[in-house]
Amino acid sequence: MRDEATDAGQVSEVHRVTDADTARALGSGEAPVLGTPRLIAWLEPATVRAAAPFTGWARPPWGPPSGCGICASDPSAAASG
Numbered sequence: 001m002r003d004e005a006t007d008a009g010q011v012s013e014v015h016r017v018t019d020a021d022t023a024r025a026l027g028s029g030e031a032p033v034l035g036t037p038r039l040i041a042w043l044e045p046a047t048v049r050a051a052a053p054f055t056g057w058a059r060p061p062w063g064p065p066s067g068c069g070i071c072a073s074d075p076s077a078a079a080s081g
Contacts, residue, residue, distance in 0.1 A: 011050040015042055 015021075021030030021038040028037050048057055 011046045013042065013046050
């Protein structure tokens, strides 16, 4: 993932979709397309970063669920879960 903060309230991210990101691999469907759980996992941290200038939060105060490897786009956050 490449992350870039642009103007206040805007975040740009680029993700490469792999087989591990598909609905089939994530158990959320049978199609070999980007799975909704992965999309949400990518959107949530981007949303928090985009809102940071207005909320003062650098990351969600609740963090990813314990042991959830797909709930954070930051691998260090997922590893510490």
